[in-house]
Amino acid sequence: MSRPDLLLLGAGLASGLIAQALTEHRPEVSFLVLERGPSIGGNHTWCFHPDDLGQAEAPLIEPAVGHRWPVHSVIFPNLGHRQIDAGYLCVPSERFHAALAPRLRDRIRFGAEIVEVTPTSVRLASGEVLEAGAVIDARGAAPSPHVSLGFQKFCGLEVQLDEPLALDGPVIMDATVPQEGGFRFVYTLPFAPDRVLIEATSYANSPQLPAETFASDVLAYAKAKGWKVAKVIREEKGVLPITLAGDVQAFWEEARGVPRAGLRAGLFHQATGYSLPEAARLAALIARTRDLSAPALFATIREHAIRRWRDQGFYRAINRMLFLAAEPERRVQVFGHFYRLPAPLIARFYAGQSTAFDKVRILSGKPPVPIPHAVGALARRHPIGAPA
Numbered sequence: 001m002s003r004p005d006l007l008l009l010g011a012g013l014a015s016g017l018i019a020q021a022l023t024e025h026r027p028e029v030s031f032l033v034l035e036r037g038p039s040i041g042g043n044h045t046w047c048f049h050p051d052d053l054g055q056a057e058a059p060l061i062e063p064a065v066g067h068r069w070p071v072h073s074v075i076f077p078n079l080g081h082r083q084i085d086a087g088y089l090c091v092p093s094e095r096f097h098a099a100l101a102p103r104l105r106d107r108i109r110f111g112a113e114i115v116e117v118t119p120t121s122v123r124l125a126s127g128e129v130l131e132a133g134a135v136i137d138a139r140g141a142a143p144s145p146h147v148s149l150g151f152q153k154f155c156g157l158e159v160q161l162d163e164p165l166a167l168d169g170p171v172i173m174d175a176t177v178p179q180e181g182g183f184r185f186v187y188t189l190p191f192a193p194d195r196v197l198i199e200a201t202s203y204a205n206s207p208q209l210p211a212e213t214f215a216s217d218v219l220a221y222a223k224a225k226g227w228k229v230a231k232v233i234r235e236e237k238g239v240l241p242i243t244l245a246g247d248v249q250a251f252w253e254e255a256r257g258v259p260r261a262g263l264r265a266g267l268f269h270q271a272t273g274y275s276l277p278e279a280a281r282l283a284a285l286i287a288r289t290r291d292l293s294a295p296a297l298f299a300t301i302r303e304h305a306i307r308r309w310r311d312q313g314f315y316r317a318i319n320r321m322l323f324l325a326a327e328p329e330r331r332v333q334v335f336g337h338f339y340r341l342p343a344p345l346i347a348r349f350y351a352g353q354s355t356a357f358d359k360v361r362i363l364s365g366k367p368p369v370p371i372p373h374a375v376g377a378l379a380r381r382h383p384i385g386a387p388a
């Protein structure tokens with residue numbers, strides 16, 4: 001392929017979905033995916049709720065769905081175990097790779113370390129320069145001085161158990177664990193009666209991940225539950241951005257005309273750090289975009305991302321309440337209050353589609369943080385440290 005229409009940088013979730021959408025809906029568009037690693041999607045387990053995706057997006061991810069459950073649960077102090085009668089789906093990255101790789105064949109290059117990017121070209125570590133009609137930079141999150149972040153960090157162990165469990169479905173938050181240094185919970189995905197992914201998670205102010213401590217928390221949790229771990233099959237870990245405030249125009253100026261996707265475009269749920277639904281939405285949008293030249297694509301993606309940023313202002317306000325106003329050990333109460341609310345409201349929250357009435361309900365009741373702190377935190381709009 002001498003000069004493809006598009007170069008997709010990184011073969012992660014966002015690039016993979018764009019490649020899938022183009023293959024499906026725009027077979028005339030030529031593209032090449034460049035990835036430094038050996039596979040598509042790295043080492044992740046991506047989960048989502050069925051209502052997170054619309055009709056245009058769901059088919060893009062469908063071939064890669066590895067597990068689906070009809071219900072899921074949360075466990076909170078003062079709430080107990082609450083089953084939510086809504087489905088939960090999971091995409092293991094090996095399956096994402098297996099679904100996509102045969103469709104991409106020679107349209108993907110592994111072991112390609114990208115070192116320099118312009119809107120229409122990239123330079124690889126080998127010195128090779130590749131040109132295209134446009135580049136889409138989807139190499140994952142990059143730090144920016146224009147946004148202030150908290151962090152959701154986690155470490156998960158997929159384990160084989162000696163004896164089968166009788167879990168009905170995923171427990172997406174068990175917050176009855178000690179609340180030290182931030183909101184902490186354990187997340188359990190039962191892939192089979194005797195094979196589960198158990199993840200220790202913390203909403204914390206710093207991005208440092210003491211993975212060994214988290215891993216021993218996971219094993220301690222399993223032990224406390226009476227689950228006998230026969231062996232650890234796999235480990236996954238990550239630190240996700242939780243946006244508190246920012247200047248979205250300045251964030252996009254930094255891109256210098258390079259179209260972006262995924263976390264690099266700031267396209268993720270601002271309260272959870274999850275990006276699968278946003279990545280699928282952008283992939284569907286790119287497949288609908290006629291003019292894929294670099295300036296037109298940049299303008300389309302930028303406008304979309306700025307609109308999604310503005311749509312999610314309420315979630316950033318919640319984050320500020322969580323990170324700036326609540327004592328780390330009391331952050332659990334913000335979520336505890338949320339999970340008392342009706343299931344359709346919870347579904348709209350995760351889909352990033354909370355109504356005005358939902359927002360009032362989420363903020364109503366006895367606040368878990370001192371009111372002056374909450375009011376101050378909710379009012380902030382700009383990066384922390386910048387003039388408000």
Ligand SMILES: Cc1cc2nc3c(=O)[nH]c(=O)nc-3n(C[C@H](O)[C@H](O)[C@H](O)COP(=O)(O)OP(=O)(O)OC[C@H]3O[C@@H](n4cnc5c(N)ncnc54)[C@H](O)[C@@H]3O)c2cc1C
Pocket residue numbers: 009010011012013014015034035036037041042043044045046047048112113114115138139140141236237238239240261262263264273274275276277
């Ligand atoms: C362990 C983990 C679990 C997660 N779970 C969920 C979940 O359940 N649901 C959800 O919606 N979100 C989840 N997320 C959040 C988010 O959806 C993922 O981080 C998602 O993978 C981000 O997609 P992306 O395409 O922006 O970046 P990535 O998927 O990280 O892809 C970036 C790709 O770019 C490549 N790359 C980077 N630099 C270069 C370079 N210089 N040259 C070449 N290639 C490069 C990387 O190797 C990688 O393959 C999770 C994140 C993590 C870390």
